[in-house]
Amino acid sequence: MxxxxxxxxxxxxxxxxxxxxxxxxxxxxxxxxxxxxxxxxxxxxxxxxxxxxxxxxxxxxxxxxxxxxxxxxxxxxxxxxxxxxxxxGAPLFAGGGASGIAVPPESELVVESDPEDADIVDQINELLETRIRPAVANDGGDIVYRGYRDGIVHLQMQGACAGCPSSTATLKHGIEGLLKHYIPEITEVRAA
The missing domain is CATH 3.30.1370.70 (Scaffold protein Nfu/NifU, N-terminal domain)
Structure with a gap:
């Protein structure tokens, strides 16, 4: 190997x-x-x-x-x-499971989304899955949705991206720009 x-x-x-x-x-x-x-x-x-x-x-x-x-x-x-x-061939997790967490439980959300914003939240998650997460994974990390309210998306960088010196620029210039382009209701992206 x-x-x-x-x-x-x-x-x-x-x-x-x-x-x-x-x-x-x-x-x-x-x-x-x-x-x-x-x-x-x-x-x-x-x-x-x-x-x-x-x-x-x-x-x-x-x-x-x-x-x-x-x-x-x-x-x-x-x-x-x-x-x-x-x-x-040892198991990845104690107890033999493969307990991955891609979406945080509701208790880990920074802000609860307004039910009227369900379509916007779905669009955010779709863009995260199809365009953003694959690019972030190439750099050894992940990005997790932590909430949306009043035009502000809360995201958390993980893995190699969490402490990266360029993570703020990636979040503000790259991800924020992409989300704003596709979803005009978004005014800002903040690190959670």
Missing amino acids: FIETETTPNPASMKFLPGRQVMPAGTREFADPEAAEASPLAQALFDTGEVTGVFFGGDFISVTAGPGADWTMLKPQVVSVLLDHFIS
Whole structure:
């Protein structure tokens, strides 16, 4: 088995491509060791001591290193953990499931949408799925809808995109421009 690696726009993150499916559906982010307890693979990556974030995409894993971490030393450790996991056939999640989360539960929404805006919310989600999420996944991350009200869309960047220095520009200039172009009711996009 060979695991490819790619740099991301976020210098603290690297994208690892195992050449097989990671998540059957959705994505999953682990922002700390406590959250990683749900996944033996994420936990093993945090156990290296230098990992501060793990993100599972459909066919990739993004790993974020802490300040001062040296990717020339950390990268072989991460590849070793990934090889051990995929070669062993171990489950991705404790209990053997593949619990991906693509859309947050209502309790994680930043703002509740007005029921009269259901068509706008559907359009937002359609554009996120078809145009935005694939592009963000190429950079080792994901973007999650967190609500819409009064012309303002709330989105959360995840994975390599979460701490990326260019994420604000991506959100404001790229994503906001695209959403405003297709949905004139949108006046602003904010990070959640």
